[in-house]
Amino acid sequence: MTTHYLVLSGLLFAIGAMGVLIRRNAIVVFMCVELMLNACNLAFVTFSRQVGNLEGQIIAFFVMVVAAAEVVVGLAIIVTIFRTRRSASVDDANLLKY
Amino acid sequence: MGETITFWVLAVVSVGAALGMVFNRKAVYSALMLGTVMLCLAVLYAVQDAPFLAAVQIIVYTGAIMMLFLFVLMLVGVDSSDSFVETLKGQRVWAVLAGIGFATLIILAVGNAIFAPEVGLAQVTAQGGYIRSIALLIFTKYVFAFEITSALLITAALGAMVLAHRERLTDKPTQKDLSRARFLGDRPSPLPGPGTYATGNAIDMPALLPDGSAAESSVNRYIARYDVEHDHLPDDPRLAEAIKHRAEEDADEREIAPRAEEQDAEAEVRDAEETPNEVTK
Amino acid sequence: MESEIAQITQHTGGVIGNAWLMIAFPLLGAFILLVFNRLTDRWGHLLGVAMSLASFVVAVLAFFELIGLGEAERRRAVHLYEFIPNLDINMGLLIDPLSISFALLITGVGSLIHIYSIGYMAHDEHRRRFFAYLNLFVAAMLLLVLADNYVGLFIGWEGVGLASYLLIGFWQFKPSAAVAAKKAFVVNRVGDLGLLVGMFVIFTTYQTLSFAELKPIEVENGTTLAIGLLLLLGACGKSAQLPLQSWLLDAMEGPTPVSALIHAATMVTAGVYLVVRSGAYFFPEGSGAALAVAIVGAATLLAGAIIGCAKDDIKKGLAGSTMSQIGYMMLGAGLGPAGYAFAIGHLITHGFFKADLFLGAGSVMHGMNDEVNMRKYGGLRKYMPLTFWTFFIGYLAIIGFPLLSGYFTKDGIIETAIEHNQVLGWLAVLGAGITGFYMSRMVFMTFFGQKRWAEDAHPHESPTVMTVPLIVLSIGAIFLGGYLVLSNRLLLFLAPAVGRPEELPTFHFVSVPGITTLALVAVGAGYAWVRYAQAEVPVVQPRGSFVTTFARRDLYGDALNESLLMRPGQWLTRIAVFFDNRGVDGLVNGLAAGIGGSSGRLRRIQTGFARTYALSIFIGAALLTGALLLVGTI
Structure with a gap:
């Protein structure tokens, strides 16, 4: 079964990455990032069971904590940008260039 | 066998939901799809001897984080649906190619790997049980990292407050200021209410003026746009014409609005929107 | 041959032992006048005269002490300090009849001209500076004639050149004066080059530049002829002899006391001094x-x-x-x-x-x-x-x-x-x-x-x-x-x-x-x-x-210099400038333009779109994974 879980994890990760690349709405992009993190967590949990070691789960737990903090700050940034630019599109924030 | 069935059901659901999240135009739908994926994953955790994580997944992710996403979506504007026209040349093609390539590689790697027989967590949780073992690890071996995460969370909370806080640069407009602004504007009176007809009294129905013509300003421009986009126009051609016209005005305004970048201007716009009378600049 | 010159003997004590005071007094005067600047405006000229007179008094006392000695002992060297220990060159003074004659002339006539300048420069607002330069000149000239070796002589030689430059250009608001000063300086450099190269040849031949250690020669050889001609070139520059005479006439742009002191009575005779001093050794x-x-x-x-x-x-x-x-x-x-x-x-x-x-x-x-x-x-x-x-x-x-x-x-x-x-x-x-x-x-x-x-x-x-x-x-x-x-x-x-x-x-x-x-x-x-x-x-x-x-037209001296030296020099400069512009600058500018152009194209990659960057990161990650797998299977 390990293989199945890992393949699922990889699929979810790839889908999340594609979403990051395709979507323009910053919030949706952010959701896709969360999906990628979740895919990783699944892999951690799977490996934890595979090798019989609880530390994989501990790491997954820490990933969740960090993801929570990241979401809080990230969304605050999105709100701030939206307030000043009236837009949540990641393509509109493109002043830092050549 | 039970695990296999659970897995296949949840795998199909979660992949489908993930794809739905990526390809749905509406951000709210995307958020709901993500919630679905997270719930599926929580069940998968539980199946894989990780009930603690399953609980945390549901409480933290599906409960807290998804709520936060939805709040922000409300704040930023639910109505803002992405247009699906790709502006960056080749971006979509390359993204799909890279995604498929990456997935293929992972599948190849995992498929080629030879795994030892599953060990399972029975052995490590034999002494004191699952929760005790987890607690033991977190509060002994990883206690330092755990304490640091608390610092991280406090910092994140503070950061969010600082970022989301808006300094008020001007005094909050008093009732007097507002009425002065209204009288200095081109329309001192309140906007007319929507029309009430025998066939309908919805908020998107333009009222009629004494001379029989439709009062465009009686329809909220967002509603007018929604109507135009979803083809909810009334049968009466006069009223439909008025709604279309109103939607065009809205489109013109949206052209201009993003360019007003100063906070003050933005504040004024919002203040104007808050007031029932549309005191436009 | 009877042209034997007396041996130089070391001397300590007495006025001769303290002959450095002769140089020190005017040098101190110049130092005070230049450093304290405006503060000394009111009495600066008096200080200048006093320093010159003090130097004269020392010279007179040294003269009398010298003639009190026996005729064969009248060449006294006074060691001051080690100047360039590596080359065994010491700084010292040589008090002998020749140098003391010059010292008396310089300080005596110099003092008279100092006094005269009080009246002549009375209406010049920079009189104090004028006296500072005059004192500087006297000090340098005394060092020139009193030094017991060619190095000290050369320092004094350059010092008088400097003072001459400053004094010719004293009224530097006049373009003619500024140009004349420059001309004097440049022409003198030609002579100085001769003196300098002459000194080099002397040092490599005899390993010394001290008058006391050089031996008088009776018969000339190729080396001494070369040294003699090089020293003569130096003398020509300083003494305005053909062919380096052109600066002296223009030097009259300076105040008249300067013309009297430097360009008539003393400095221009330095060339004669050099020839006479070196006479026994090289002429x-x-x-x-x-x-x-x-x-x-x-x-x-x-x-x-x-x-x-x-x-x-x-x-x-x-x-x-x-x-x-x-x-x-x-x-x-x-x-x-x-x-x-x-x-x-x-x-x-x-x-x-x-x-x-x-x-x-x-x-x-x-x-x-x-x-x-x-x-x-x-x-x-x-x-x-x-x-x-x-x-x-x-x-x-x-x-x-x-x-x-x-x-x-x-x-x-x-x-x-x-x-x-x-x-x-x-x-x-x-x-x-x-x-x-x-x-x-x-x-x-x-x-x-x-x-x-x-x-x-x-x-x-x-x-x-x-x-x-x-x-x-x-x-x-x-x-x-x-x-x-x-x-x-x-x-x-x-x-x-x-x-x-x-x-x-x-x-x-x-x-x-x-x-x-x-x-x-x-x-x-x-x-x-x-x-x-x-x-x-x-x-x-x-x-x-x-x-x-x-x-x-000064016998067409300037025209000759112009056509022989200036024009070819200008052409040389133009060629060098052309080469610099086209060759060196072309290479450097071309390189810079090439890098600038390619970076101008390269920077287009930076579109500012976060998604583009994310895509490149993701593709990179995919390639890296592929590479890892490939390595793993091999």
Whole structure:
């Protein structure tokens, strides 16, 4: 079964990455990032069971904590940008260039 | 066998939901799809001897984080649906190619790997049980990292407050200021209410003026746009014409609005929107 | 050969042991005046005079201590400090008859000119700075003549060059003065190069630059000839001898006391000093180097005299005369020990009468609103009698009027020259005749004839502070020559330092060259009387013949320099600039443009779209994973 879980994890990760690349709405992009993190967590949990070691789960737990903090700050940034630019599109924030 | 069935059901659901999240135009739908994926994953955790994580997944992710996403979506504007026209040349093609390539590689790697027989967590949780073992690890071996995460969370909370806080640069407009602004504007009176007809009294129905013509300003421009986009126009051609016209005005305004970048201007716009009378600049 | 010079012995204590004070006093003066700047504006000139006088007092005391010693012990070296220990070069002073003669001349005449300058520069707001430079000059000149090695001499040499530059350009607001200063500096560099290379050759040949350690030579060889010619080049630069004479006439842009002190009495004689000081080592009697010195001297004395004939600017006329008189000294310096004595004698008397003439000219200018054109003088005899008489004494001295200073020293040189080399000797006689003409022309145009003044001119006698130095100098111009030459006083005094001729010359009051010289001078003076005192002098310069134009243009010296040196230099520069612009800059600019262009294209990658960056990261990650897998399977 390990293989199945890992393949699922990889699929979810790839889908999340594609979403990051395709979507323009910053919030949706952010959701896709969360999906990628979740895919990783699944892999951690799977490996934890595979090798019989609880530390994989501990790491997954820490990933969740960090993801929570990241979401809080990230969304605050999105709100701030939206307030000043009236837009949540990641393509509109493109002043830092050549 | 039970695990296999659970897995296949949840795998199909979660992949489908993930794809739905990526390809749905509406951000709210995307958020709901993500919630679905997270719930599926929580069940998968539980199946894989990780009930603690399953609980945390549901409480933290599906409960807290998804709520936060939805709040922000409300704040930023639910109505803002992405247009699906790709502006960056080749971006979509390359993204799909890279995604498929990456997935293929992972599948190849995992498929080629030879795994030892599953060990399972029975052995490590034999002494004191699952929760005790987890607690033991977190509060002994990883206690330092755990304490640091608390610092991280406090910092994140503070950061969010600082970022989301808006300094008020001007005094909050008093009732007097507002009425002065209204009288200095081109329309001192309140906007007319929507029309009430025998066939309908919805908020998107333009009222009629004494001379029989439709009062465009009686329809909220967002509603007018929604109507135009979803083809909810009334049968009466006069009223439909008025709604279309109103939607065009809205489109013109949206052209201009993003360019007003100063906070003050933005504040004024919002203040104007808050007031029932549309005191436009 | 009897031209043995005395051994140099070490000396400590006494005035000679503290001879460095001579240099230290004016140096301190210059230091105070320059560092404390405006604070010293009120009494700066007095400090300058006091320092110069103090130096003079030390020189006089050292002189008396020196003549108190036995004749063979009169070359005293005073060790000061180790200068360049690696090369075993020490700084020290050499007090001997030659250097002390110079020191007395420099400090004596220098002090008189300091005093004169108080009056002459009274109305200049930068008088304090002027005195600072004068003091600096005196210090540097003393170091030049007192140093016991070529390095110290060279430092003093450059020091006087610097002071000369600063003083010629003292009125630097005048473009002509600034240019003249630059010209003097540049031309002097050419000479300095000769001196410097000469010193290098000396050091590599003898491993020393100290006068005490060099050995006198009897017979010349290739090395000493080369050294001699290089030193002669240096001497030509400093003493304005052909072919490096062009700067001296322009140097008259400086204030007149400067012309008197630096460009007549002292600095320009440094070349003569160098030749005489090096005489025993590199210019033995009858050598090619000595002959070159004499030829340069003879050529310059004629050139200077011819230039002097054509100049209407009183100071430039005197400058031509200075060139000419230094030519006499160089001629003498090329004639061995007997010539040395007369050269130094002429140098000393010239220091007096030329300073007298220059200061007299300055006094005339002072009274004529700084007018320098002699055509606008005339008849000044009655208006400034003291100036006239002192100038007239200087005039008589320089043309060699019997029994005045110039008569003895110049005749000495001429007779010695005729003994050694008939041609050069008779050229010197001819030069003396021309001297009689141009000096008479100067005196007659200035003090005799009708008034040709500018309308606003109110000639008046100069203040006492200016006339007293004139009187003192003219007394020297009358008596000094006879005192020095008769009974060979100077020759015997200098003998320990420069050597003694085989037989002592006796001065003939009646001799063929002497009578001829006097006759030629009389003819020249008479012709000048007819043309410039009797006939009317046109106020506007007449066109003049070809020869006159030739002389007015300084014998086309500047034109020669321009076409031989300046133009090729300019072409060289242009070629270098072209190469720099096209070759070096082209390479560098092309490289820069290439990098700039390619980076301009490369930067287009930075679109500013976060999604594009994310895509490249993701593709990179995918490729990396693929690579890892590939490596794993292999």
